[in-house]
Amino acid sequence: MKSSLLGTLSTAFMALVFGFLGAAAWSYSGLADNRTRTFLLDNPDMLPQMAQAYQEQEAAKRLAGLGDEVYQPFPGAILGNPEGSKVLVEFTDYNCPYCEASLADVERLVAEDPDLKVVIREWPIFEGSDIASRMALAAASQGKYQAFHKAMFELGPASPESVEAAAIQAGLDLDRARADAASDAVTVELARNLTLAQSLGFGGTPAWVTSTKAVEGAIGFDGLKEALESSGNRADAATSS
Structure with missing residues (x-):
């Protein structure tokens, strides 16, 4: 369970990082990764929230694919x-x-x-x-x-x-x-x-x-x-x- 949580945190972290990068690239260019890193370091409590949100999002997708079974x-x-x-x-x-x-x-x-x-x-x-x-x-x-x-x-x-x-x-x-x-x-x-x-x-x-x-x-x-x-x-x- 611990390794599963760490994996989810890592995946959610990367998803957020790349999300920030993509959204900021058009205006901040090379500064985007530094701004993202600084933001995450200043807000470490976001990681569990990110992991939970990511898990719920993926679970909802899998649930929708199962039908009524x-x-x-x-x-x-x-x-x-x-x-x-x-x-x-x-x-x-x-x-x-x-x-x-x-x-x-x-x-x-x-x-x-x-x-x-x-x-x-x-x-x-x-x-x-x-x-x-x-x-x-x-x-x-x-x-x-x-x-x-x-x-x-x-x-x-x-x-x-x-x-x-x-x-x-x-x-x-x-x-x-x-x-x-x-x-x-x-x-x-x-x-x-x-x-x-x-x-x-x-x-x-x-x-x-x-x-x-x-x-x-x-x-x-x-x-x-x-x-x-x-x-x-x-x-x-x-x-x-």
Whole structure:
């Protein structure tokens, strides 16, 4: 993640530098690079802002190229209102501490907005979390995704023992859940989520998608709310399961 951020900062820095150079060349000629360098040295706090703006711009381009696929949930893997016109997509991992920390933010968003639909994309990237993601999708097939999702974060980290305990707490039919967790449908869904995350340029969890934005990290309740409010509704996305 650190190297990714440094790369983004470098790219954004070069983009701004060349932008300044191009805009100033007609009037300042050879002085443009010195003026740009002086400006950036005098305003180092702009670099993180530049990196964020560049990331958001590139993510928006990638998101536009995906169409509606990222909003289409695995049947049942939804929090909030299944019919909601406001859609938030979360890429999550049960062994990710930042995903666990974000759970309360998502629950608060759902509690405060009855029109919000949260599509969860299971993306097991931490060691040992695949078993939990599979059981979560099995829980979705039984209409008990939300119960398992919350129990798994409470009982984690993911292990065969904690996954079974979460499944029991969520009230799953264990024999059916074990079979569903090993099914081709679940394997295909996890592969699809990996492909979508890579297509969006995500490097880790949690990661979020609204109707117009794709952002990474535990950005908190206020960050998520702002992203949703600035994106508006997506009534035609994520058909009901």
